[in-house]
Amino acid sequence: MTTTDPYAAPASTRDTTEGKVFTVTGQDWDSVVAGLGDEPEERIVVNMGPQHPSTHGVLRLILELDGETVTEARCGIGYLHTGIEKNMEFRSWVQGVTFVTRMDYLSPFYNETAYCLAVEKLLGIEDQIPEKANVMRVLLMELNRISSHLVCIATGGMEIGALTVMTIGFREREMTLDLFELITGLRMNHAFIRPGGVAQDLPPGALDKIREYITWMNKHLPEYAELCNANPIFKARLQDVGYLDLAGCMALGISGPTVRSTGYALDLRKTQPYCGYETYDFDVPTWDSSDSYGRFRVRLQEMWESLKIISQCADRLEKMDGDPVMVADKKIGWPSQLAVGSDGMGNSLDHIKHIMGESMEALIHHFKLVTEGFRVPAGQAYVAIESPRGEMGCHVVSDGGTKPYRVHFRDPSFANLQAMPIMCEGSQVADVIVAVASLDPVMGGVDR
Amino acid sequence: MSDTQPENLPATASGSDAQTPGPEVIDQREGMFGVRGTGDTSGFGGLRRQVALPGGTPKPYGSWFDGAAERLEGLVGGDAIEKVVVERDELTLHVAREHLVAVCQNLRDDEALRFxxxxxxxxxxxPQETGRELHAVYHLFSITHNRRIRLEVSCPDSDRHIPSVVSVYPANDWHERETWDFFGIIFDGHPALTRIQMPDDWPGHPQRKDYPLGGIDVEYKGAVIPPPDTRRSYN
Incomplete structure (x- = not known):
C-alpha cells in the first residue's frame, strides 16, 4: 500500500481572481523559492498558530507580511470553545462554580469569585457572607494574581529567549500552587469559592505555610527585577513594542495592566471595592510608557502589592480561628464539611455518620440541597472584579429556578485581545510575539 | 432565598406593596422534576409556578439614577427609553432598538453621563416573550463618575436586527460577533459580523434556548445515564 506524504508534494501555485496564490506547508525552502517563479509576490499571508509555542495557547494569528514587516494582523479564536456558559444552564447554581473555574485557567479564583458575587447579589445575601470567607477569598485571589503574573512573565520571557526568567518564574509559581493545593486540595480548577462563602476552612498549619511563602517571595521576587529591569537585551525587545495609549485603551475596552501601563491607575479594587478590599492597605502601580516594558514593570510591582495584601490577610486569619466560612442560612450553605480520608478528599466522616445514622431530617436536608439545590430569585446582576488581566465581569440571569437561566462572562482576555492588530500592525514579526505576550491572553478565558 | 416567600410555592403575580409594580410574568413553570407524559405519582406534576422578572420601576429611582435618566431623556427624547428597572442597586434602561446608537452616543459623550x-x-x-424573544444586554461603566449602567434592547425572533454600536464603542466589535454567533442577533452596521467562537460553517446559534445542549448516554456498570439536557432534573 502506498501512502502519499502531503509534505513531500512540491509547493503548488494556482491562479485565482485575486491573483496567483501560492501555498506552502513546510516543504524544502529551495523548492518553495523555485516555485515562486520569475516575478515573486512580496505580499505573504502567514498563519501563525493555532499550534505555535509562542502564541500563548491556541491563538491563531493571521499576519500579512511585507518582508519582515506586519502590514495587517488579525486574530482567529474559538479553538478552545467548550460551551461552558451553555453547560451551566443545565446544572445547579453551586455546580456552576465547577464550570467557571475552568474558563481562565490561570486565574480560577477570579472566575469563581465573580460568579459567586453575582449569585450572592441575586440572592441578596451579600451582607451575610462571613468575614472569614471574605478574607480567604481575598487571600486566594491575591495569591492567584501572583501565580498568574508569574506565568505571564515566565512565558513572555521564554518567548523572547530569556529562559532563566521562565525557569525561575515557574519555580515561584510552583510554591503558589503548593499553597493552593494545601488550602483547596487542588492545584488548578479548584471550585473552592462557593455561593455563600468558601468550601472549606483553612487546614491546620496553613498560616505557617503562608508566612513561609511570604518569606520565600521576599527573597526571590527581587531576582526578576535584577534579571530584567535594566537588561539591555530585554529592554531592547520590550521597549516601545506593542504601544497603546490611554485613548486607545478606552476605545477598545482594555483594562488591567495594559491600561495601568499608560499611567492611569484604573483598578476596580480601589474604585468599586468588593470582598472588603477597601480595608486593605495597598497601592496601584502604574508606568507611563504605554508599551510592553511598562506592562512588565506594572505586573512586577503588582506582585509586591499582592504580597502586602496576603500578609495582611494572614494577620487577620490568625485572629479568626474557628470562625464560620459559609453563610449561616441553612437553605443556601452547603450542608457538609469536607475532610481528607484514606481515598482523598470527600465528605467528612462525622457528617456521614450524622446523616446516615442519627438524623433523618439532616439526610433529607442534605439530599434536597445537593440534588435540587437552592432557588435564586428572578432577575439579573452584573458584577465586575479586577482580575490579573483586567475587568472580569459576570452577568447572571435567573428565572427563579434551581439552575442559571443565563451566565455570561466578560472575560478580560477576550476584550484585550482586540488590541492585538493596533499594537502589531507596522511592526516586525518578532514584535508580534512580545506584544501578544504583554496582553497576556489566556485562551481558556477568551474562548470559554 | 428570601424568608417571605416559602420555598416551592407559586410566586404571586402582583407585587407586595404599592411602590413596586408587579413583576412581569414571562413563563409558566410546570411540575417539579422536568418529567413530561409519564405517570408521575408524586403529585408535584400538577404544580404551576409563574416565572416572573422584575417589572418597571416608577420614579423616583433613588441615588444618582434619577438625574442620569432625566438627563438622557432630555438628550434623546422620551420615547427612546421604554422602561426603567431598578433592581439590586443596578439601573437598567430598556431602550428601543432604533434609538440605541443615539442613546450610546449621548451616554458616552455627555459630560454629566460620560460612560x-x-x-x-x-x-x-x-423564547416565551413573543415579539421580544432576543435581548441584547450592554454594560457600560463611567470611570469619570464611577457608575455602572445596563442597557437592554430586545428584538423579535422573526426580525433579528439590532443596530451595532461599534461606531460609538469599538470595544464591542468582538462582543457583537460573539452575540451574533451564539444568539443569531444581526448587528446592523457592524464592520465584519462573522462567527467568532464557532466554526464559520456551523449551523445554528448554540446558546439559544431552542438549541439542544447535546451529549451522549453514559453507560456505567449496566446503568445508562442520559446527557444533562435530557436527564430528569428539578425545574
Missing part, C-alpha cells in the same frame, strides 16, 4: 467604557454585550433568549 466611556463598554464592557460588552451579552445575549439572553426568552
Amino acid at each position: 466611556e467604557f463598554c464592557s460588552g454585550v451579552s445575549g439572553v433568549h426568552y
Whole structure:
C-alpha cells in the first residue's frame, strides 16, 4: 500500500481572481523559492498558530507580511470553545462554580469569585457572607494574581529567549500552587469559592505555610527585577513594542495592566471595592510608557502589592480561628464539611455518620440541597472584579429556578485581545510575539 | 432565598406593596422534576409556578439614577427609553432598538453621563416573550463618575436586527460577533459580523434556548445515564 506524504508534494501555485496564490506547508525552502517563479509576490499571508509555542495557547494569528514587516494582523479564536456558559444552564447554581473555574485557567479564583458575587447579589445575601470567607477569598485571589503574573512573565520571557526568567518564574509559581493545593486540595480548577462563602476552612498549619511563602517571595521576587529591569537585551525587545495609549485603551475596552501601563491607575479594587478590599492597605502601580516594558514593570510591582495584601490577610486569619466560612442560612450553605480520608478528599466522616445514622431530617436536608439545590430569585446582576488581566465581569440571569437561566462572562482576555492588530500592525514579526505576550491572553478565558 | 416567600410555592403575580409594580410574568413553570407524559405519582406534576422578572420601576429611582435618566431623556427624547428597572442597586434602561446608537452616543459623550467604557454585550433568549424573544444586554461603566449602567434592547425572533454600536464603542466589535454567533442577533452596521467562537460553517446559534445542549448516554456498570439536557432534573 502506498501512502502519499502531503509534505513531500512540491509547493503548488494556482491562479485565482485575486491573483496567483501560492501555498506552502513546510516543504524544502529551495523548492518553495523555485516555485515562486520569475516575478515573486512580496505580499505573504502567514498563519501563525493555532499550534505555535509562542502564541500563548491556541491563538491563531493571521499576519500579512511585507518582508519582515506586519502590514495587517488579525486574530482567529474559538479553538478552545467548550460551551461552558451553555453547560451551566443545565446544572445547579453551586455546580456552576465547577464550570467557571475552568474558563481562565490561570486565574480560577477570579472566575469563581465573580460568579459567586453575582449569585450572592441575586440572592441578596451579600451582607451575610462571613468575614472569614471574605478574607480567604481575598487571600486566594491575591495569591492567584501572583501565580498568574508569574506565568505571564515566565512565558513572555521564554518567548523572547530569556529562559532563566521562565525557569525561575515557574519555580515561584510552583510554591503558589503548593499553597493552593494545601488550602483547596487542588492545584488548578479548584471550585473552592462557593455561593455563600468558601468550601472549606483553612487546614491546620496553613498560616505557617503562608508566612513561609511570604518569606520565600521576599527573597526571590527581587531576582526578576535584577534579571530584567535594566537588561539591555530585554529592554531592547520590550521597549516601545506593542504601544497603546490611554485613548486607545478606552476605545477598545482594555483594562488591567495594559491600561495601568499608560499611567492611569484604573483598578476596580480601589474604585468599586468588593470582598472588603477597601480595608486593605495597598497601592496601584502604574508606568507611563504605554508599551510592553511598562506592562512588565506594572505586573512586577503588582506582585509586591499582592504580597502586602496576603500578609495582611494572614494577620487577620490568625485572629479568626474557628470562625464560620459559609453563610449561616441553612437553605443556601452547603450542608457538609469536607475532610481528607484514606481515598482523598470527600465528605467528612462525622457528617456521614450524622446523616446516615442519627438524623433523618439532616439526610433529607442534605439530599434536597445537593440534588435540587437552592432557588435564586428572578432577575439579573452584573458584577465586575479586577482580575490579573483586567475587568472580569459576570452577568447572571435567573428565572427563579434551581439552575442559571443565563451566565455570561466578560472575560478580560477576550476584550484585550482586540488590541492585538493596533499594537502589531507596522511592526516586525518578532514584535508580534512580545506584544501578544504583554496582553497576556489566556485562551481558556477568551474562548470559554 | 428570601424568608417571605416559602420555598416551592407559586410566586404571586402582583407585587407586595404599592411602590413596586408587579413583576412581569414571562413563563409558566410546570411540575417539579422536568418529567413530561409519564405517570408521575408524586403529585408535584400538577404544580404551576409563574416565572416572573422584575417589572418597571416608577420614579423616583433613588441615588444618582434619577438625574442620569432625566438627563438622557432630555438628550434623546422620551420615547427612546421604554422602561426603567431598578433592581439590586443596578439601573437598567430598556431602550428601543432604533434609538440605541443615539442613546450610546449621548451616554458616552455627555459630560454629566460620560460612560466611556463598554464592557460588552451579552445575549439572553426568552423564547416565551413573543415579539421580544432576543435581548441584547450592554454594560457600560463611567470611570469619570464611577457608575455602572445596563442597557437592554430586545428584538423579535422573526426580525433579528439590532443596530451595532461599534461606531460609538469599538470595544464591542468582538462582543457583537460573539452575540451574533451564539444568539443569531444581526448587528446592523457592524464592520465584519462573522462567527467568532464557532466554526464559520456551523449551523445554528448554540446558546439559544431552542438549541439542544447535546451529549451522549453514559453507560456505567449496566446503568445508562442520559446527557444533562435530557436527564430528569428539578425545574
